[in-house]
Amino acid sequence: MGDVPVPTHLVGSVSQPDAESVFRVVAETLGASAPRIPDGEVGERFYWIQFQKSRFDATDGLVRVGPPGPLLRDLFDNRPVALADGVDASSIVLPPLGYAAAATESYRTFARLRDSGVIAPGTRFQVSLPTPAGVIGSFFADGSRAAMEPVYERAVLAELDAILDAVPHDDLAVQWDTALEFAYLEGVEMRGRRMLPWWGETHDDVLAGVVERAARYAAAVPGDVQVGWHLCYGDVEEHHFVQPTDARHLADVVTGLATAVGRRVDWVHLPVPIERDDAAYFAPLADAQLPAGATVFLGLVHHEDGLDGALRRAEAARTAVSGFGIATECGFGRGPAERTVPLLQLHADVAAALA
Secondary structure, eight states: OOSOOOOOOOOOOOOOOHHHHHHHHHHHHHGOOOOOEBBBBBBGGGGGTTTTTHHHHHTEEEEEEESOOEEEEEEEEOOOEEOTTOOOGGOOOOOOOSSSHHHHHHHHHHHHHTTTSOOOOOOOOEEEEEOHHHHHHHHBBHHHHHHHHHHHHHHHHHHHHHHHHSSSGGGGGEEEEOOOOHHHHTEEEEEEEOOOOOOOSSSHHHHHHHHHHHHHHHHHTTTTTTTEEEEOOSSSSSSSSSOSSSSHHHHHHHHHHHHHOSSSOOOEEEOOOOOOOSHHHHHHGGGGGOOOOOOEEEEOOOTTHHHHHHHHHHHHHTTOOOSSSSEEOOBTTTTOOGGGGHHHHHHHHHOOOOO
């Protein structure tokens, strides 16, 4: 035990009705131990990137392919999006994606609560953005992905620019959510189809493409704005798209960030499956090159097994990583709202036990 507090990280989504409720409950429960607070991804963002489909449906030159009617899964139309016949991607003009509008509105609330003493001084407002490659790979048909990636990337970076204009840089932290890329690195099969990116087939090519893109996204964030990564294995009804055998692919990407990103990285967040309280899961991280000065947050907090489970995973993690902070594996915006306060309190209890 020591006197240095263990920091906590919130990935993004929090099950509350609005941003003010998120800010208040996080500030009350975690206080200054949470150096950044997101707005909970409330409203249309509750199911991560699914709301982006509405932007594609409103874009001239993009169409759904497949059956004539919606192919519903989790209440969303899962037919892929594609360029319409004869349409060049360079002519596509996407509407505002919604991230900047949400961040601008939420920041006003954040600033008011911080200025009134509800949120601890020095806390940053966290905005989570999906990697453009992750959105394109999730929603677009194979033949349209390579052409549409730069179109969507420009749109995301335009949203980032608007956020940078709306939020003072010393109040802001930007997180890049990286999920589908791990399906590519794992070579996952989904619905009978192996997941392959449009930039390569070998593991080395896939990894190089992931890291190259991460460096490009990071370069768009000014140096006086904090930046970090949430590395994710998916979260559909609290299940990964595949359970990682160990942290090897996470270690590869983290090392890539350390070597390729030309600016300070403030944090990286890594998932820890609930059943992995063994040293073998964490072993690859011992040889990873971590970005200088970055805090590693391990998603070892699970509501199902509480304090004891988190401490078992933390003990195993210490065989490979030191000085880490804590988090859940992913966001918890789609869980029941009544679970939010106990789960935040669990973060506080774990942090106190590890201090």
